[in-house]
Amino acid sequence: MKYPIAIEPGSDTQAWGVVVPDLPGCFSAADEGIDAAIDNAKEAITLWIETAIDEGQTIPGPSSITVLQSDPTYKGWIWAIVEVDPALIDDTIERINITLPRRILARIDARARQAGESRSGYIAHMALMQ
Template sequence: MRYSVVVHKDRESDYGVTVPDLPGCFSAGETLDEALHEVVEAIECHLEGLLLDSEPIPTPRPIEHHQNNPDYAGGVWAFITIDLAKLSGRTHRINVTLPERILTLMDRYAVEHGETRSGLIAEAALEYIASHQHPGAVRGDATT
């Protein structure tokens, strides 16, 4: 999943990073690179907590949705890609049959967006489920 983040820097402070789609998720760093690196861990920990608590995982919204919020005024926007396949520790190997053309498109998209095939499938499944349930959230307590 790609989450938009906003970075703020005051004269006498470190860089602060907020994740608008994940209330309460934020990070900081002495440099911009460090701040953006640290927010990846903050997002992963936040999502892990949601999954462990069987809470909904918010679907990322476009930056335009957040830009008029005065809390983010003057900030610099960036995107952070999170591989959902790496979350929650336990994974299960499955066998899926797909047409070669779709697999090629998936792999190309995953590479271009810094994702893995498994992460892309997990993200697509969560977004599909979210769009067919209630808007804005996906439950983390799916069973097989």
């Protein structure tokens, strides 16, 4: 997925501001220039989407950059596209094969039992907590 971002140019005394019009409240900034602003926007988009999924919200699709550019709110801003891995919002179940030492697997299983979860559920839960 490719989300358009609007970048407000910075200066020696002001950070570069970034807004993601398709994701309400999603924004970021950078002091180091436009490249850092784009990198920070990608991180903000990823976190916004992960949070929305965790809260059961739907993820808006990206709009046409041409349509967004016509909004007078962003007059004088620079436009760019940030690509987001579609796997980020894919809830398809996938079987995997991992290799772990038995002592670690025993710890995982014990903690999963304490949490009342399956091994897979526990591993997924722990990954989402990070």
